[in-house]
Amino acid sequence: MSNLFIPNPKEAESIHIMREVVAQFERPVLLFSGGKDSIILVRLAQKAFYPAKIPFPLLHVDTGHNFPETIEFRDKLVAELGLELIVRNVQDSIDQGKVREERGRYASRNTLQTTTLLDAIEEFKFDACIGGARRDEEKARAKERVFSVRDDFGQWDEKNQRPELFDMFNGKIHVGQNVRVFPISNWTELDVWEYIRTENLEIPSLYFAHKREVFFRDGMIWTANQHVYRDQSELVEEKMVRFRTVGDMTCTAAVLSEAVTLDDVVAEIRQSTISERGARIDDKRSEAAMETRKKVGYF
Amino acid sequence: MDIQGRKLIKIATAGSVDDGKSTLIGRLLYDTKSLTTDKIEAIERSSRQRGYDYLDFSLATDGLLAEREQGITIDVAHIYFNTEKTNFIVADTPGHVEYTRNMVTGASTSNVAIILIDARKGVIEQTYRHFFIANLLRISHVIVAINKMDLVGYDEDTYLKIKADFDVLVEKSDFHQEQITFIPVSALKGENIARKSKQMPWYFGNTLLDHLEILEPADLQESTVARFPIQYVIRPKTEAFHDFRGFSGKLYGGSLKVGDAVTVLPSGNESRIKSIHFFDQELEEAAPGSSIAITLSTEVDCSRGDMIVKRGFEPRSEKTISATICQVNSKALKVGEKYILQHGINRVLAKIDQIESRIHTDFTGTEETEQLKLNDIGRVHFRLSKPIHFDSYRDNKSNGSFILIDEGSFDTLSVGFIE
Numbered sequence: 001m002s003n004l005f006i007p008n009p010k011e012a013e014s015i016h017i018m019r020e021v022v023a024q025f026e027r028p029v030l031l032f033s034g035g036k037d038s039i040i041l042v043r044l045a046q047k048a049f050y051p052a053k054i055p056f057p058l059l060h061v062d063t064g065h066n067f068p069e070t071i072e073f074r075d076k077l078v079a080e081l082g083l084e085l086i087v088r089n090v091q092d093s094i095d096q097g098k099v100r101e102e103r104g105r106y107a108s109r110n111t112l113q114t115t116t117l118l119d120a121i122e123e124f125k126f127d128a129c130i131g132g133a134r135r136d137e138e139k140a141r142a143k144e145r146v147f148s149v150r151d152d153f154g155q156w157d158e159k160n161q162r163p164e165l166f167d168m169f170n171g172k173i174h175v176g177q178n179v180r181v182f183p184i185s186n187w188t189e190l191d192v193w194e195y196i197r198t199e200n201l202e203i204p205s206l207y208f209a210h211k212r213e214v215f216f217r218d219g220m221i222w223t224a225n226q227h228v229y230r231d232q233s234e235l236v237e238e239k240m241v242r243f244r245t246v247g248d249m250t251c252t253a254a255v256l257s258e259a260v261t262l263d264d265v266v267a268e269i270r271q272s273t274i275s276e277r278g279a280r281i282d283d284k285r286s287e288a289a290m291e292t293r294k295k296v297g298y299f
Numbered sequence: 300m301d302i303q304g305r306k307l308i309k310i311a312t313a314g315s316v317d318d319g320k321s322t323l324i325g326r327l328l329y330d331t332k333s334l335t336t337d338k339i340e341a342i343e344r345s346s347r348q349r350g351y352d353y354l355d356f357s358l359a360t361d362g363l364l365a366e367r368e369q370g371i372t373i374d375v376a377h378i379y380f381n382t383e384k385t386n387f388i389v390a391d392t393p394g395h396v397e398y399t400r401n402m403v404t405g406a407s408t409s410n411v412a413i414i415l416i417d418a419r420k421g422v423i424e425q426t427y428r429h430f431f432i433a434n435l436l437r438i439s440h441v442i443v444a445i446n447k448m449d450l451v452g453y454d455e456d457t458y459l460k461i462k463a464d465f466d467v468l469v470e471k472s473d474f475h476q477e478q479i480t481f482i483p484v485s486a487l488k489g490e491n492i493a494r495k496s497k498q499m500p501w502y503f504g505n506t507l508l509d510h511l512e513i514l515e516p517a518d519l520q521e522s523t524v525a526r527f528p529i530q531y532v533i534r535p536k537t538e539a540f541h542d543f544r545g546f547s548g549k550l551y552g553g554s555l556k557v558g559d560a561v562t563v564l565p566s567g568n569e570s571r572i573k574s575i576h577f578f579d580q581e582l583e584e585a586a587p588g589s590s591i592a593i594t595l596s597t598e599v600d601c602s603r604g605d606m607i608v609k610r611g612f613e614p615r616s617e618k619t620i621s622a623t624i625c626q627v628n629s630k631a632l633k634v635g636e637k638y639i640l641q642h643g644i645n646r647v648l649a650k651i652d653q654i655e656s657r658i659h660t661d662f663t664g665t666e667e668t669e670q671l672k673l674n675d676i677g678r679v680h681f682r683l684s685k686p687i688h689f690d691s692y693r694d695n696k697s698n699g700s701f702i703l704i705d706e707g708s709f710d711t712l713s714v715g716f717i718e
Contacts, residue, residue: 003582003583003584004554004583004585005575005580005582005583005584005589005591006586007577007585007586007588007589007590009588010307012588012589012590013590015590016548016549016590019530019531019548019590020530020644022531023530023531023603023644046578047577047578049533050533050578051539051545051576051579052534052535052536052537052540135376135379136378136379139376142376142378143376143377162711163375163401163404163627163714164408164711165404165407165408165627165700165702165711165714166408166700167408167549168641168643168644168700168701170702170704170709172639172709173709185377186379188381188386190381
């Protein structure tokens, strides 16, 4: 008996998808947020093309309200792996008058990102944007395709999606259209964490328990920071917290946690009774918040 | 095996409107403790708002706005849950008459099918259709879940009658390797889902969850000959890997090992496998399902769409093919029209020589037709611009299936199963 390599089917599927992107499109890009899912995408891309370099750049749409830890991590990863990074700023879209800053208690730049992203797609003529969305995250995403065609306006037409049969992906598009590609569609949150542990991947320190100045609102834990609106009545406390999902500060809530190692985190996720996006303030706006954002081009 | 060493089972569900399919899936999630507190709270809230005196688990899976408004499932949704031993992916496909395409789509990535029957209605026309599709796709494990047993007083005779009616259907099938299991359940009450029902002491079989758990991946995976379609040629052109030419792709059907004598198609060139790479590891032998890169011992001209196979186990290479087609787009398939045919990752042009027949999905035979409309299934003969290297779908699923793409809109129009 020789040493038979038995693949992890989800990883093999994701690598297959990465290779299809590069083979079927001229100008792919990987949408990199600095969060765990996009970190996994980078790893899968490495595996798909090794020993060659990752044959596409990373694009980070920076809201300007990112956690400094995320940006620090992003720059380190890019330098270590010799990747090409493109950054486009929501602040520029605001300065150009293309979008208006939200005001008030729940102000966030999360929705504004869409405009900056669509502009970047047009600027670089990207025809495929690889993203780290997973179907288990949110119910509207459960119906997303792996290759999701968007029109010239970046819109998602959920009733008119191409069926995906076996593992054949149809990436044929017209000029002006682009495709959002989700290689880890079939991964669960636990898969992601197990993979980070197995592969020994570095992730931003935000994902581990740390002391942070926070305040409580609507049963969620908000970061106390100049970018986050806070009432006088909302008192700041120092708590031991970590983040399960990392968006920008205005839309990502922390969870109380003592998990300081990967093993702790995996154990915590296993026992968790709150869903990952339960700590996403942006999803709480309405029952169909994600679906509504996706239709207009949100990633 | 998945990341955690658990086995991975992919399930397609099929049922008619109101058979309680979403409720069944919601119940599976609830009983395996896969629903989180916030989701359960959302279900409780919605159920209360609608004035139900029970928890409406179907709310756990019905995702899109339109279907929440209409209270029906309109597209394929993917749902994930796991137990200690097994990782599950459910493709939830709707059961409307007009949505055959969704079940075909969901079933194409699954190795188990659950067909739901409403115990009050018994085997109906749609049951025929669902079983027909499970057959067409050669799904080896079919579970017939006879649901809403609570509404027929958990009556054994009702169960036996439905089972007998279904057995008549099974006799009409041309696929005899499949394993069919009948389970009487109440998804709403949780009877025989994860918990053995005390209401039905006459049923001695496994609960649905137990049955799913005892399935072994080996039973579910196709075991045939190796097919390695080349996806992308890796040429690093760096100093360390100056002459490296890795043919990357996903391996199907059987394993490949270093030293294997191979033929490259379409050139017919012969070579040997020099090395197999998975990231920075060199492998001796890779099992089917692996996404790997292969180097050959001789300089062979090969590019995307070509195929590496074991010498002596070559597939058929032809410019004319016959296939069973399922139309998955509202644009009809017509004789004389040209389409892009994508076989695996390889694309050629295809012209329809003849549409031989439309097949009745209720096992009552065929009829002549000029065209295949959305949700139609039919027998079609094609002429191709270049030969493809294929197997019969019955022998090798991945190398025996293709899709047709519209030359104008680029939409996926049909899926084909080669004879």
